[in-house]
Amino acid sequence: MKHEEKQQQKIIFVTGKGGVGKSIFALALAQKYSQGQKVLLVELGLHSFYSDFLGVSVEYQPTPLSKNLDIALWSGAECLKEYALHLLKAESLYKLFFENRISRALIDVAPALSELAILGKATSGIRQVGPELSYDVIIVDAYATGHFMALLRAPRGMNESIQFGPMAEQTRTILKTIRDPQICEYAIVTLPEELPAVEAEELHQALVSEVGLNARIYCNKVWPQAEILKLKKESGTAGVRVSDAEMNFVQELESLVERQQVWIQYLKQRDSNMKLIPMVFSSEPRQIVTEVGKSLL
Amino acid sequence: MIDSHTKILVCIGSGGVGKTTIAASFGVWGALQGKKVLVLTVDPAKRLATTFGLKADGLEQRIPFPEAQGELWASVLNSKQIFDDFVQKATEKGADTSFIMKNKLYQQLSTTLSGSQEFTALEKLYSAYESQKYDLIILDTPPTKHAIDFFKAPQKISNLFSESIAKWFKQSKANHWAQTFIQMGTQKALDILQTLTGSEFVSELRDFFSSIETWQARLESRAKKINDLLLSKETAFNLITAFDSAKIEEAKVFADLMRKSGYQLKILTINRSFPNWLPKPFNTNTGIDQFCIKLNLYYEGRLNSFNLMTRAIKELDILMLPEYDHDIADLEGLKQLVNDYKWVKNTK
Ligand SMILES: Nc1ncnc2c1ncn2[C@@H]1O[C@H](COP(=O)(O)OP(=O)(O)OP(=O)(O)O)[C@@H](O)[C@H]1O
Ligand SMILES: Nc1ncnc2c1ncn2[C@@H]1O[C@H](COP(=O)(O)OP(=O)(O)OP(=O)(O)O)[C@@H](O)[C@H]1O
Ligand SMILES: [Mg+2]
Ligand SMILES: [Mg+2]
Numbered sequence: 001m002k003h004e005e006k007q008q009q010k011i012i013f014v015t016g017k018g019g020v021g022k023s024i025f026a027l028a029l030a031q032k033y034s035q036g037q038k039v040l041l042v043e044l045g046l047h048s049f050y051s052d053f054l055g056v057s058v059e060y061q062p063t064p065l066s067k068n069l070d071i072a073l074w075s076g077a078e079c080l081k082e083y084a085l086h087l088l089k090a091e092s093l094y095k096l097f098f099e100n101r102i103s104r105a106l107i108d109v110a111p112a113l114s115e116l117a118i119l120g121k122a123t124s125g126i127r128q129v130g131p132e133l134s135y136d137v138i139i140v141d142a143y144a145t146g147h148f149m150a151l152l153r154a155p156r157g158m159n160e161s162i163q164f165g166p167m168a169e170q171t172r173t174i175l176k177t178i179r180d181p182q183i184c185e186y187a188i189v190t191l192p193e194e195l196p197a198v199e200a201e202e203l204h205q206a207l208v209s210e211v212g213l214n215a216r217i218y219c220n221k222v223w224p225q226a227e228i229l230k231l232k233k234e235s236g237t238a239g240v241r242v243s244d245a246e247m248n249f250v251q252e253l254e255s256l257v258e259r260q261q262v263w264i265q266y267l268k269q270r271d272s273n274m275k276l277i278p279m280v281f282s283s284e285p286r287q288i289v290t291e292v293g294k295s296l297l
Numbered sequence: 298m299i300d301s302h303t304k305i306l307v308c309i310g311s312g313g314v315g316k317t318t319i320a321a322s323f324g325v326w327g328a329l330q331g332k333k334v335l336v337l338t339v340d341p342a343k344r345l346a347t348t349f350g351l352k353a354d355g356l357e358q359r360i361p362f363p364e365a366q367g368e369l370w371a372s373v374l375n376s377k378q379i380f381d382d383f384v385q386k387a388t389e390k391g392a393d394t395s396f397i398m399k400n401k402l403y404q405q406l407s408t409t410l411s412g413s414q415e416f417t418a419l420e421k422l423y424s425a426y427e428s429q430k431y432d433l434i435i436l437d438t439p440p441t442k443h444a445i446d447f448f449k450a451p452q453k454i455s456n457l458f459s460e461s462i463a464k465w466f467k468q469s470k471a472n473h474w475a476q477t478f479i480q481m482g483t484q485k486a487l488d489i490l491q492t493l494t495g496s497e498f499v500s501e502l503r504d505f506f507s508s509i510e511t512w513q514a515r516l517e518s519r520a521k522k523i524n525d526l527l528l529s530k531e532t533a534f535n536l537i538t539a540f541d542s543a544k545i546e547e548a549k550v551f552a553d554l555m556r557k558s559g560y561q562l563k564i565l566t567i568n569r570s571f572p573n574w575l576p577k578p579f580n581t582n583t584g585i586d587q588f589c590i591k592l593n594l595y596y597e598g599r600l601n602s603f604n605l606m607t608r609a610i611k612e613l614d615i616l617m618l619p620e621y622d623h624d625i626a627d628l629e630g631l632k633q634l635v636n637d638y639k640w641v642k643n644t645k
Contacts, residue, residue: 194624
């Protein structure tokens with residue numbers, strides 16, 4: 001009898017400079033995957049961006065968003081709590097620990113601890129620890145560059161300083177998982193501008209050296225070059241009257257796409273298959289998500 | 298706006314919104330007003346640092362700005378160095394600090410992004426304020442996941458260093474914590490921590506706490522002074538946000554929270570709100586005109602939702618800044634930005 005092989009879970013981390021469009025992109029990507037697979041979209045931290053944006057309440061436990069798409073918000077503390085409960089097996093012990101002033105203070109600052117717990121949670125389905133995470137794809141709308149690298153470095157740092165005990169063991173399997181190209185993908189969202197592009201390039205390198213994987217780069221908010229060049233042609237066509245003001249405007253647009261092209265070429269040296277996502281001229285966020293989604297098809 | 302009581306202006310906001318650029322522009326603004334201004338900056342764009350000749354050595358440097366009546370000074374915050382300096386100063390004279398500097402937990406604390414950057418920024422702010430050398434100090438803040446993290450960070454650090462915790466660890470070290478007369482709850486909590494993480498981690502912690510004991514008192518009193526300064530009338534906050542309905546909504550919630558907590562939020566800066574190069578439609582019905590109409594509609598659409606939202610914001614000055622088609626990488630660019638300051642709603 002033919003046995004249907006269950007497909008391995010995939011985890012996609014979305015990162016990039018602050019404000020470049022990570023959350024919009026992650027949502028569009030999640031919607032795209034949910035057309036055929038079961039998807040969990042995850043936000044990290046204490047505050048949900050999507051909850052205002054989509055008018056749903058977003059919590060630690062997944063909430064259904066649309067067909068095949070759930071959404072959740074993971075804070076370090078909640079992830080740590082779940083891990084502790086998993087190991088301690090008793091709510092009372094857990095309370096003793098987490099409601100103690102000293103342990104609270106430690107958890108707050110001991111940086112690697114909550115970061116480890118977050119990565120532990122993200123990879124828990126694959127590593128088969130803790131509650132079930134039955135999704136085909138987990139998309140993490142992760143932190144911006146600096147914090148994201150701190151997140152990814154946590155297990156290695158922990159592994160270097162602590163070699164024995166339950167946490168050390170967990171750490172080793174987390175490390176293995178985040179370095180496995182069959183399981184984890186890294187997506188860097190950036191813009192065709194100097195600072196975000198340079199940051200994306202550095203982030204790409206940092207990811208290669210930290211997890212040994214090539215991240216995919218997505219260049220967001222790309223102005224319509226072809227359309228603008230067509231306008232330029234129009235302004236140069238004999239018989240078409242174009243005012244000076246219009247000429248100036250076209251020139252402004254032209255230099256804008258020229259500059260943009262410089263950074264696109266720069267980024268392509270890192271990822272020759274880099275995807276371009278168009279600038280959407282809409283102030284309606286949902287419409288932006290839809291348009292961004294179309295470009296991902 | 299910033300009045301004569303204001304001695305400190307703190308620029309906060311989520312990642313990438315323009316904190317560093319705008320903090321620098323307020324430095325230029327202040328110097329042009331005739332003030333002696335210090336800008337404490339975090340990780341400025343390479344080109345901006347280069348054109349100013351700024352080094353990441355933490356020293357306060359004067360930036361040549363001949364046409365200003367005042368003086369422009371700047372210093373790039375170096376978190377690790379400030380932390381180490383602090384420890385050096387706070388430990389008893391002549392004491393050996395190499396033990397603590399080698400502790401893994403200390404290294405993580407002083408170098409990672411878990412709140413120590415915020416603490417060191419404030420520590421530097423306080424010592425600059427104490428020096429009384431400046432009329433105005435502008436503080437740029439480290440990138441945070443969320444603007445609110447900035448306020449939580451010093452409290453977190455000071456919780457960790459609170460005297461009772463260290464005392465506890467010290468006792469537990471002296472008597473191998475199993476036999477110590479200490480709070481049962483804490484004893485159990487540590488046993489649990491050991492179950493969760495292993496004994497190696499706990500012993501790192503113990504070493505850490507026993508060696509920081511000497512600078513605790515200073516850290517606690519410092520944290521308190523910093524907190525008082527942030528809440529004082531002399532400190533104004535400038536919350537910077539992107540021009541985007543979701544982001545402005547977020548900023549509004551945050552602004553309320555700040556005010557409830559007693560901070561003087563004076564300015565809401567909306568960065569990159571409109572392009573400074575976009576003309577009005579030409580009414581020629583050419584392809585060019587149509588494209589121009591499309592762009593105008595786009596920016597007007599954003600402006601409308603902005604107007605609706607800001608109507609609800611009271612007792613705040615709103616500063617609108619244009620979106621340039623180039624980076625702001627030198628004094629000229631910053632002067633341009635100051636020139637383009639557009640105050641939308643003044644409280645007085
Ligand atoms: N392709 C696009 N076209 C037009 N606008 C866009 C596009 N992508 C994103 N935006 C705009 O940029 C804003 C910022 O996007 P988003 O919130 O996704 O960024 P982010 O990287 O998640 O930010 P943060 O670092 O603060 O979490 C969005 O609210 C949206 O208005
Ligand atoms: N109004 C503007 N128009 C055009 N470019 C701008 C504007 N404001 C800032 N920039 C550019 O945006 C980039 C990011 O700005 P900046 O470094 O000041 O942000 P930040 O909030 O300090 O970021 P981080 O959170 O990473 O420290 C810089 O390249 C800067 O030149
Ligand atoms: Mg986001
Ligand atoms: Mg900055």
